[in-house]
Amino acid sequence: MKITKPLNLGLAALAGLAFACGGGEKSAETTTPEVSETTPAAPAEEISLEEKYKDDPIYIKGLEKLKTSDCMSCHMVERKIVGPSYADVAAKYESTDENITMLAEKVIAGGVGVWGEVPMPPHPNVTLEDAKDMVAYVLLLKK
Ligand code: HEC
Incomplete structure (x- = not known):
């Protein structure tokens, strides 16, 4: 019983972090999708x-x-x-x-x-x- 409490707190903190990160990534993704899609194909063919x-x-x-x-x-x-x-x-x-x-x-x-x-x-x-x-x-x- 004594172990579960800090563990739960840790999980809650991790979940909070993940949520924050996820939100951040999403907004970045919407602004730069074109660039990463066109660059990798070109050098291979050349x-x-x-x-x-x-x-x-x-x-x-x-x-x-x-x-x-x-x-x-x-x-x-x-x-x-x-x-x-x-x-x-x-x-x-x-x-x-x-x-x-x-x-x-x-x-x-x-x-x-x-x-x-x-x-x-x-x-x-x-x-x-x-x-x-x-x-x-x-x-x-x-x-
Ligand atoms: C004067 C021009 C000429 C030179 C010099 C020449 N070739 Fe060819 N080669 C051809 C032609 C034309 C063909 C197509 C022959 C055919 O349609 O059967 C051919 C075909 C080939 C093929 C494919 C053969 C097949 O049956 O599919 C190979 C492999 C080849 N040449 C290698 C060489 C190598 C190695 C050399 C140098 C030692 C060489 N050739 C020099 C004109 C040349």
Whole structure:
């Protein structure tokens, strides 16, 4: 019996505080709803795929090898030029060993007909290992 009395007083005080806070928050909420709703969405969409994956070891290794060949003259990450964008290729294929090998062989042998009538020329000087690293980089670039 002796314990309940101070406890009740404490609860009453807490309830009073909560009520005071609640009232305060409500009036603040009505004045600033627009600002907090528009700000979080914007930066997420502006992050480029390069920015998103730049620290991934697959990205770093693949990009280094891509730069030693002519891939960049026909492919861009997020825009179609002569060939499809890497982002479009990544959206089309799961990043499995099977797909990486299949596409690596296609990079070496050249190919046509999957993305249109423009052919990709063969790259006989690229080794299968290097081509796989390049393709792994391409398939990493998912949005
Ligand atoms: C002369 C332009 C050109 C160059 C250089 C080039 N590509 Fe391509 N690439 C293309 C075209 C065009 C296609 C679409 C081929 C098709 O429709 O089958 C393509 C398709 C691809 C595909 C998707 C293949 C598929 O079957 O979906 C990958 C992956 C690719 N290229 C990677 C590379 C890599 C890696 C390099 C550098 C070693 C490279 N490309 C160099 C023009 C090029």
